Amino acid sequence: MSTYIYAILPADRPLDLDGLQGVGKEPSTLRTLSSGKLTAVVSEAPEDLRAKRRDVLAHQAVQERLLADGSVLPMRFGLVGPSDEAVLAELDAQADAYLHRLEAIGDCIEYNLKASRDESDLLREVVSESDLVRDLNERTRNNPQAQGDKVALGQAISQEVERLEKRDASTIINGLTSSAQQYATADVPESHFLNVSFLVPRSSAAAFCDRVDEMAKHLEPVFQLTLRGPLPPYSFV
Structure with a gap:
């Protein structure tokens, strides 16, 4: 057996x-x-x-x-x-x-955090921060048949979205590492930009959860944070 x-x-x-x-x-x-x-x-x-x-x-x-x-x-x-x-x-x-x-x-436990962002707000920031996206967007509006500009616009938006999501993920992680011993990122589920697990000393668990709550209140409603735990430390075995 x-x-x-x-x-x-x-x-x-x-x-x-x-x-x-x-x-x-x-x-x-x-x-x-x-x-x-x-x-x-x-x-x-x-x-x-x-x-x-x-x-x-x-x-x-x-x-x-x-x-x-x-x-x-x-x-x-x-x-x-x-x-x-x-x-x-x-x-x-x-x-x-x-x-x-x-x-x-x-004597640590695991907490998993997933983060998503309102898509409309993200796209507004992309347009606001990228001269290239604004220029290509204007050109495609004036010339809807310009397939090359449409492709370039899609690529420029994708690159900007990736840059902003990496920035936001780093900001969230850096804001929580002081209460954690380690962290490990994982594949991101659809409609999210961050999937990260934190290894948290049991004695710091309350402080860590409070910090996540504070961050969530500060970021809402544009960002949504979902915290699961305490969990067995699967991500750190």
Whole structure:
């Protein structure tokens, strides 16, 4: 039977898994595998494992319980080892790397921030700041058949939008890093210009959230900030 892996944590950390169940149509029993200074929280892996809502929620519930009690290296949903022996061998082989990451993460949690901006406001700023865009815009209005100018206008707008979004993303990130230990950017979803995760010391979490609230109030309604957390530090494992 293969082994489903939820997280890796220090072997000397107390664990409370009471009331939790693992993934699977018939929920599996959680257990631990320990080797040296490391422990993996695992269960039997169902043969038909899929990202079904019940299984994702079960995985998240284990992560949240472990996160509440201290530092943890969370595994993403669906990580399966061929056997308990293989998981123990991995803990032995990669012990230094896992311990290093646990030390680097420390007693931190993750917050994810996404940012979007009103498109009309963005385009107004593009026109306001770019002489080239204004010139091409005027030329295409006066000569709608000028395909070359239309293409050039589209390219100029795209370049300006990219520049302004990079500027705004940098401003937001720089305004929050004082309350965070690290940050990591990720692929940006549609209609957003920023998707960033912050590794925040648990002791600084309230200050970080307050700072995001202050920033959101200052930027609204032109910008919209969406904060999720606290989360297991997936982006920093």
